[in-house]
Amino acid sequence: MNREETLVANFQNVRQALLSACQRSGRDPKEITLLAVTKYAKDQDVLTLLQKGLIVHVGESRVQQAQARWEKPEFARFHTVKHFIGHLQKNKAAKAAELFDFIDSLDNFDTALALEKHVPQGKTLRALVQVKLTDKETQSGLPLEEARQLARRLKTLQRVRVCGYMAIAPQGADETRLRQLFRPLKQAFDEDFKSLPEKYLSLGMSADFETAVEEGSSLPRIGSKLFAENLEGL
Ligand SMILES: *Cc1c(COP(=O)(O)O)cnc(C)c1O
Numbered sequence: 001m002n003r004e005e006t007l008v009a010n011f012q013n014v015r016q017a018l019l020s021a022c023q024r025s026g027r028d029p030k031e032i033t034l035l036a037v038t039k040y041a042k043d044q045d046v047l048t049l050l051q052k053g054l055i056v057h058v059g060e061s062r063v064q065q066a067q068a069r070w071e072k073p074e075f076a077r078f079h080t081v082k083h084f085i086g087h088l089q090k091n092k093a094a095k096a097a098e099l100f101d102f103i104d105s106l107d108n109f110d111t112a113l114a115l116e117k118h119v120p121q122g123k124t125l126r127a128l129v130q131v132k133l134t135d136k137e138t139q140s141g142l143p144l145e146e147a148r149q150l151a152r153r154l155k156t157l158q159r160v161r162v163c164g165y166m167a168i169a170p171q172g173a174d175e176t177r178l179r180q181l182f183r184p185l186k187q188a189f190d191e192d193f194k195s196l197p198e199k200y201l202s203l204g205m206s207a208d209f210e211t212a213v214e215e216g217s218s219l220p221r222i223g224s225k226l227f228a229e230n231l232e233g234l
Contacts, residue, residue, distance in 0.1 A: 003044075003045070003048070004048050007045055007048050007049060007226070007227070008048075008052065008054070010225060010226050010227070010228075011049060011054050011055075011226060013225070014034070014209075014222055014225050014226060015034075017209070017210055018032055018034065018209070018210075018213060018220070020210070021209075021210040021211075021213040021214050022213065024214060025213070025214040025215075027213070027214075031218050032213060032217075032218055032219075032220065033057055033200070033218060033219050034055070034057065034220060034222060035057045035058070035059050035083055035085075035104075035202065035219050035220065035221045035222065036049065036055040036057065036058050036059065036222060036223075036226055037058075037059040037060075037061075037085065037205075037221050037222060037223030037226075038058045038059065038060060038069075038223070038227070039059065039060050039061045039062070039065070039085075039086075039223060040223060040224070040227065041223070041226070041227040042227075043069065043072075043075075045227050046058070046069075046075075046227075047074065047075070049226070050075070050078045050080070055080075056079065056080055056081055057080070057081045057083060057219075058070075058080050058081070058082055058083065059082075059083040059084075059085040059104070059221055059223075060082065060083070060084060060085070060086070061084070061085050061086025061087075062086055063084070063086075063088075063092040063095050063096050063099070064092075064095075066082070066084070066099060066100075067095060067099055070082060070099065071099075081101045081102065082099065082100045082101050082102070083100065083101070083102040083103075083104050083221075084096055084099075084100045084102065084103045084104060084105065085104045085105055085166075085221060086105060087105065087140050088103060088105060088106070088111055090110060090111050090114050093111055093114035093115045093117075093118060094114070094117075094118040096115065097114075097115045097117075097118035097119045097120070097125055098118065098120060100125070101125070101126060102125070102126045102127065102128070103115065103125065103126075103127045103128070103160075104127075104128045104130070104166045104202055104219075104221075105128070105130045105140070105141070105166060106127045106128065106129050106130060106150075106154070106162075107129065107130045107140060107141050107142050107147075107150070108150070109150060109153055109154070112127065112154055112157060112160055113157075115127070115159075115160050116157050116158065116159050116160045119159035119160065123159065124159060124160075124161050125159055125160050125161065126161050126162075126163050126198075126200075127154065127160050127161065127162050127163070128162070128163065128164045128165055128166040128200060128202055129141075129142065129147045129150050129151045129154070129162065129164075129165050129166070130142065130147070130165075130166050130167065130168075131143075131144055131147040131165050131166070131167040131185055132147075132167070133167050133168070133169055133170065133181045133185070134170050134181075136170070139168070139170075141166075141167065141168070144184060144185065144188060147165060147188075148188055148192055151165070151192055152192075163193065163196060163198055163199045163200055164189060164193060164199045164200035164201050164202065164218075164219075165185060165188070165189050165201055165202070166200075166201075166202035166203075166219075167181075167182075167185055167202070167203055168205070169181055169182070169203070169204075169205075169208050169212075171207070173208070175211050178208055178211045178212070178215075179211065179215055182203055182211070182212060182215035182216070182217075183215060185201070185203070186201060186215055186216040189201045189216070199218075200218050200219045201216055201217055201218050201219065202217065202218070202219035202220070202221060203215065203216070203217035203219075203220065204217045204220035204221065204222075205220070205221055205222065205223070206222055206223060206224045206225040209221075209222055209225075
């Protein structure tokens with residue numbers, strides 16, 4: 001297989017796995033939006049999937065790197081929905097508010113205010129609050145109760161529109177543990193965003209997206225399973 005064929009095959013495998021997870025859990029595949037995490041991908045690989053019309057939602061974790069890529073004319077001509085999934089420093093908020101459609105990793109009100117101030121007129125910046133699933137210091141995000149409080153507070157903003165939660169599961173967690181971690185979050189999400197027509201629960205990465213979708217994720221974030229040079233061992 002050449003690179004293009006490999007990328008298409010990777011995509012089909014991910015799509016098939018998503019469909020199977022929906023089937024096992026009785027979910028409608030239309031509820032799921034695939035977020036293609038392009039942060040480590042080569043420009044040409046991303047362009048290949050864009051040209052084939054396979055991806056629309058894309059995720060980047062660095063503001064400057066995202067800007068350098070997505071402002072290039074060959075990228076800018078595609079319709080994409082751009083998500084920021086990394087740790088957002090307040091001094092990057094102005095640029096992020098311009099460049100991105102979603103901030104999926106919001107974890108403090110100050111940054112939200114900085115974003116609110118810089119969202120261009122007429123634009124709505126969607127935001128997910130990042131929830132921390134373990135008490136490891138190195139994990140970003142907020143413990144669930146604090147995340148829920150922040151989500152309530154964010155509802156007062158005009159241009160930043162809070163519409164769900166995002167979380168990263170600990171590496172190597174087995175399926176039982178993953179379900180234990182995902183379930184309370186799904187329950188909180190259902191309660192807190194009940195009346196909102198457009199909402200997202202972003203759980204699952206390459207290693208755990210099937211379990212995450214079975215547990216209610218609507219925005220799995222997938223990087224290496226789409227773009228890795230060598231998928232063996234993943
Ligand atoms: C890098 C990253 C991903 C994608 O991870 P893969 O394991 O490569 O699919 C998903 N979510 C976040 C927040 C990331 O930083």
